[in-house]
Amino acid sequence: MNFIAFVEGPLVWIAFLTFLLGSALRLLLFFTLSSKKDKPVYRFFNLKWMLLSIARWLFPANVDLKKNPIFASLGYIFHICLLAVPLFYSAHLMLWEESRFKWSWWTMPDHWADWMTLTLLAIALFFIIRRIVLPGVRIITTPSDYLLIVICALPFLTGYINTHPDGLSYQWITSALPIYGQYGTTIHIMSGALMLIVVPFTKLSHWVLFFVSRAVTGMEFGRRNYPV
Amino acid sequence: MSEDQYPEITISPEAIKQAVSTRMNARLKMWTRICAHCGLCADSCHFYLAKNKDPRMVPSFKAQKLKELVRKKGRVDENYLQSLYDIAFGDCTVCRRCTMYCPFGIDMAVMVSTIRSILTSQGVAPKGLQDAIKNYQESGNQMAISEEDWVETLQWMEEELQDELPGATIPIDKKGARIMYTVNAREPKFYPQDIQLAAKLFHVVGEDWTLPSKMGWDDTNLAMFAGDAKTAGHIVQLIYDRAVELDVQYVAITECGHAFRSVAFEGPVWLGKDYPFKVVHSVELFAQYIREGRLEFDRKITEPITYQDPCNVSRNGGLADTARYIIKHIAEDFREMEPHGNHNFCCSGGGGAIPMGPPFKRRRMEAGKVKADQIKATGAKIVICPCHNCYDQVNDLNKEYNLGIKVKSFKEIFEEIMHIPEELKAQEEEDLGEGK
Numbered sequence: 001m002n003f004i005a006f007v008e009g010p011l012v013w014i015a016f017l018t019f020l021l022g023s024a025l026r027l028l029l030f031f032t033l034s035s036k037k038d039k040p041v042y043r044f045f046n047l048k049w050m051l052l053s054i055a056r057w058l059f060p061a062n063v064d065l066k067k068n069p070i071f072a073s074l075g076y077i078f079h080i081c082l083l084a085v086p087l088f089y090s091a092h093l094m095l096w097e098e099s100r101f102k103w104s105w106w107t108m109p110d111h112w113a114d115w116m117t118l119t120l121l122a123i124a125l126f127f128i129i130r131r132i133v134l135p136g137v138r139i140i141t142t143p144s145d146y147l148l149i150v151i152c153a154l155p156f157l158t159g160y161i162n163t164h165p166d167g168l169s170y171q172w173i174t175s176a177l178p179i180y181g182q183y184g185t186t187i188h189i190m191s192g193a194l195m196l197i198v199v200p201f202t203k204l205s206h207w208v209l210f211f212v213s214r215a216v217t218g219m220e221f222g223r224r225n226y227p228v
Numbered sequence: 229m230s231e232d233q234y235p236e237i238t239i240s241p242e243a244i245k246q247a248v249s250t251r252m253n254a255r256l257k258m259w260t261r262i263c264a265h266c267g268l269c270a271d272s273c274h275f276y277l278a279k280n281k282d283p284r285m286v287p288s289f290k291a292q293k294l295k296e297l298v299r300k301k302g303r304v305d306e307n308y309l310q311s312l313y314d315i316a317f318g319d320c321t322v323c324r325r326c327t328m329y330c331p332f333g334i335d336m337a338v339m340v341s342t343i344r345s346i347l348t349s350q351g352v353a354p355k356g357l358q359d360a361i362k363n364y365q366e367s368g369n370q371m372a373i374s375e376e377d378w379v380e381t382l383q384w385m386e387e388e389l390q391d392e393l394p395g396a397t398i399p400i401d402k403k404g405a406r407i408m409y410t411v412n413a414r415e416p417k418f419y420p421q422d423i424q425l426a427a428k429l430f431h432v433v434g435e436d437w438t439l440p441s442k443m444g445w446d447d448t449n450l451a452m453f454a455g456d457a458k459t460a461g462h463i464v465q466l467i468y469d470r471a472v473e474l475d476v477q478y479v480a481i482t483e484c485g486h487a488f489r490s491v492a493f494e495g496p497v498w499l500g501k502d503y504p505f506k507v508v509h510s511v512e513l514f515a516q517y518i519r520e521g522r523l524e525f526d527r528k529i530t531e532p533i534t535y536q537d538p539c540n541v542s543r544n545g546g547l548a549d550t551a552r553y554i555i556k557h558i559a560e561d562f563r564e565m566e567p568h569g570n571h572n573f574c575c576s577g578g579g580g581a582i583p584m585g586p587p588f589k590r591r592r593m594e595a596g597k598v599k600a601d602q603i604k605a606t607g608a609k610i611v612i613c614p615c616h617n618c619y620d621q622v623n624d625l626n627k628e629y630n631l632g633i634k635v636k637s638f639k640e641i642f643e644e645i646m647h648i649p650e651e652l653k654a655q656e657e658e659d660l661g662e663g664k
Contacts, residue, residue, distance in 0.1 A: 030254045030258055033253065033254035033257070034253065034254035034255065038253045038254045039500075040497045041255070057332075057333070062331070067271070067329065068271075071266075072268070072331075075266070075331070135281070135283040136267050136270040136271075136276070137266070137270070138283065139283035140263075140286055140289050140292065141265055142265065203262050203263065203264050203265075209258050210262070210332055212258065213255075213258055213259065213262060213332045213333050214332065214333045216333070217327065217334075217335055220335070223493060223546075224544065224545060224546030225546045226546055226570060228333065228570075
C-alpha cells in the first residue's frame with residue numbers, strides 16, 4: 001500500500017475511531033470516577049436545571065454575549081463554521097455516498113463553504129492575535145493553545161487552497177512547496193485526521209465534556225433555584 | 229519575613245501528593261482538562277478590576293494552579309507554597325462570580341477552594357482560620373465562647389429587652405419550637421444587640437422560636453473557607469444534632485451569608501444525608517413575615533438606600549429577589565448597584581478574608597475598591613448588608629474610601645420603623661414621641 005492509499009484508507013478509519021471512541025472513553029471515565037468521588041452530582045440531579053444551563057450556553061442566550069459581545073459572537077461563528085463546513089460540504093458528501101455506508105444528507109452551496117472557510121480562518125487568526133495582545137489572555141495561554149488553533153485551521157486552509165487551483169493561495173503554495181501540487185488532497189486529509197485524533201487528548205474534548213460540565217454547574221446553581 | 233507569610237511547616241512531598249490525589253474528583257479533573265484559556269472570566273473578577281487588570285488576577289490563572297499542583301506530584305518548595313498561599317487565600321474570595329461567566333461552567337471557586345484544602349491539610353493556612361478551626365473543635369464556635377458565657381449573654385439580652393417589651397423572652401432549649409435560631413459567634417462576642425433585635429422581632433411577629441444552649445448555636449463555618457471538610461462537617465453536625473433534639477421544623481440562620489451556604493447547601497454534602505428540618509436564612513424569614521402581614525412598618529426610610537447582595541445570600545443562596553421584596557416595604561428611595569443580584573461583586577471581605585486577620589487587610593481594602601465605587605455611584609446613604617462579613621467589610625471600606633454611608637442589617641432597619649402594637653409595649657410611655 002502506498003502512502004496516499006494509507007492516508008485515504010486506514011488513516012481516516014484510525015482518525016474517526018480515535019475521535020469517537022476516545023471521546024466516549026472521556027465520558028466513561030467521568031462517569032466511573034464521579035460515581036465514586038462526586039456523589040452530590042447524582043444526589044442533586046435535576047433535568048430542568050441541567051438542560052437549561054446547556055441550552056443557554058449552546059445557544060447565544062447567556063451573559064457573556066452582553067459582557068464581551070464581539071469575542072463571544074466570534075466564538076459562536078467559529079464553532080458553526082467548524083462544524084458546518086466538514087459536515088455539509090458537497091465534495092465531502094460525495095465521499096460518504098461512495099463509501100461503504102452509502103450515507104447521504106443535505107449539502108450547502110459551495111460558495112457558502114468558501115465564505116465559511118474564509119471566516120473561520122480569519123477568526124482563527126484573530127484568536128491567535130488576541131492571545132498575544134491581551135495580557136489577561138496571554139498569561140493563561142499555553143503553547144498547546146496556539147498549536148490547537150493551527151491544527152483546527154489547517155484542514156480549512158488546505159481545503160480552501162485545494163478547491164481553488166486558480167487562486168493566489170494555490171500558486172503561492174505550489175511555488176513555495178512544489179510537492180503540494182501532487183499531495184494537496186493527501187495533506188488535507190492528514191490535517192483533518194490530525195484534528196480528529198487530538199480531540200480526546202486535549203481541551204478539544206470539550207465537544208463532549210461541555211455538556212457534562214454545564215450540567216454539573218447548572219444543577220449546582222439550580223439548588224439555589226435559578227438558572228446559570 | 230513578610231507578615232502574610234504562611235506558618236512554618238516541614239514540606240512532605242508524599243503527603244502533598246496524597247492530599248492532591250484524594251481531592252481530585254471527576255469534576256476537578258474535567259475542569260483542569262477542558263479550560264480553553266479563553267479569558268472570558270477575566271473581567272468578572274473584582275481582584276482583576278481593582279488591580280488595574282493585573283493578569284495574575286484572572287480567575288482561570290488562579291484556578292489552573294490546581295493543574296500545576298497535580299503535575300508537580302508533591303515536588304514543591306517553600307516559594308511555590310507561598311505563591312499558592314498568596315493566590316488561594318489572598319487573591320480570591322471564592323465568591324463564584326467567575327463561574328457565572330465561564331462558557332463551560334467551570335467552577336473556578338471550587339478549584340481555588342480545593343487548593344486551599346490541600347494547603348490547609350499541610351498546615352499552610354492563615355493563622356486566623358487555623359485558630360478558628362481549633363476553637364470550633366474545642367468549643368463548637370469560632371470565638372471559643374463557653375456555654376456559660378453564651379447563656380449569660382442571652383439572659384442579659386432578655387432582661388434588657390424586657391425593659392422595652394415586658395412580655396418578650398429569649399427561649400432557650402424549647403423543645404418543639406417552630407424554629408431554632410442560630411447566630412454568628414461575633415454576635416454574643418461583639419454585637420449582642422443583634423440577638424436582642426432578633427428576639428424583639430420574633431416577639432412582635434409572634435414567632436415560636438428557641439436558641440440551643442449547647443454547641444450548635446454558632447452557624448458560621450470558617451473551616452469551610454479553609455477547605456477543612458472534616459471540621460466543616462462537624463460544625464454542621466452540631467447544628468443538626470441540636471435541631472433534632474429540639475425537634476424543630478426550621479433552622480434559621482442569622483444575617484450571615486456563608487453560614488447559610490454552609491448549613492443549607494454544603495452541609496448535606498459533608499454529612500451525606502438530608503435533614504429532617506428545613507434551613508431558612510433570615511432574609512427569607514423576614515420576607516415571609518411581611519408576606520403574612522405579621523411584620524408591618526410605621527413608615528419607610530426616606531434616605532437613599534442601596535443593597536449589598538452578599539455572595540452567599542444572593543449568588544450562592546438564591547435570595548436576591550427575596551431581599552428586594554423586603555426592601556420594597558422599607559425603602560422609599562432604593563437604588564440598585566450595577567451590577568447587582570446574582571451578578572453582584574463580592575465586597576472583598578468574603579471567603580474568610582476578614583477572619584484571616586490583619587495580614588490580609590491591605591488586600592481586601594485594595595480589592596474592595598470595586599465595591600466602594602459601586603456604592604459611591606448609587607449615591608446611597610445607607611447600605612443594607614444581611615451578612616456579617618459584608619457588614620464589617622463595607623464599614624471598613626466606608627472609612628478607607630470616605631463613602632459617608634451608614635451600614636445596616638435588616639434587623640437594624642426594622643428596629644427603626646417596625647410597627648409595634650401598643651399592647652406589647654411597656655407602660656409609662658407618655659413621652660413616646662421624644663426620640664423622633
